[in-house]
Amino acid sequence: MRAGRGVLEWFRRLNLERIYFVIHRLTGIYLVLYIFPRPYLVLLSGSWEEALRLDMTPIGKMLAIIFIFSILFHGINGLRIVLIELGLISGRPLRHPIKPIPALRANKLHLTLIVATIVLTVVGMVVGSYLVLYGKEHLLVGP
């Protein structure tokens, strides 16, 4: 018997970075599922305009709002991960006498990016959701 819950292990809320990790994974999967079938949707619908009409349905709008959240979170959080992997966000672990502090948690730029990820995602999602729901009234010009 193997201890643990397989893929459900992703969802354990053990630390903040782990929560970001699971949201990053889920949004990545959603982006693939949302973007990849779109060319096939156009082929099945017969035309691009016809496929876009599906996006204007309530379900289409809901999926588009989730798409906005996914692309914002995945993009901004991805940038944080890339900066760390390139060694541009660095530091050293602190050996506090009682509780050691991991290097990235002691790095102010990293903590700023952690906060910025969620703030920018929420702001972007509010603006994006407004445009998806009411953008037609404000943005569409012409006959």
Add this chain to the structure above:
Amino acid sequence: MPALTVKVKRFDGKKSWWQEYKVDIKSRKISVLDVLVKIKEEQDPTLAIRYSCRMAICGSCGMVINGVPRLACQTLLAEIKDDTITVEPMWNHRVIKDLVVDTEPNFEKLRKVKPYIIRDLKEIYESDMEIGQKPEELEKYYNFAYCIECGLCMAACPILATNDRFLGPMALNAAYRWSADSRDRGWEERAKIIDAEDGVWPCHLAYTCSAVCPRGVDPGFSIQLLKASLIRRAKRVL
């Protein structure tokens, strides 16, 4: 003192179940390991646990306590406010019996990254040269050398939960520790092993390994340092 309720996830080789024990304690200034030993001595000698030093040095008593991978000897009841404690075997490991898991795969992975100083033997044995190290060179790997190989980071890793072949934080931390040692000449050799599909790249920075490490080793960070070195094709680790 009120009785403590301890729920232990047990396994007898065939089936798994939760067993509840009531333990009378005189004080909360004892460790979870002390409680488990008390259960074994006074109530249930069939309960299997693994421990040795009782002072967070040997790394034998790793288990999941109240949903967090921890060393049983280092976890005091005083830290756990609840009167109920749940104890289960380390995740991502094959359970042998009750709380005893098979840690051999961890050590197989550790051996793969050659956790020792690699250097020309002639240089060591035939030369009179003393191989010194400056304090700033020691500082580069000092923190990462604290690893006691308890495997808690491997239990906490979400990547290992779905990819058995991933080398994991314990082995990768060792790869960094030895490569960052100024006396070592094995970086090129180790780089070939870790710059692979199941090397450093599956790590997506959940950072739980560093959060649960009982020694503050920060394996999650050493993996990122290895990635940065590989990306820059550095001749030594950064």
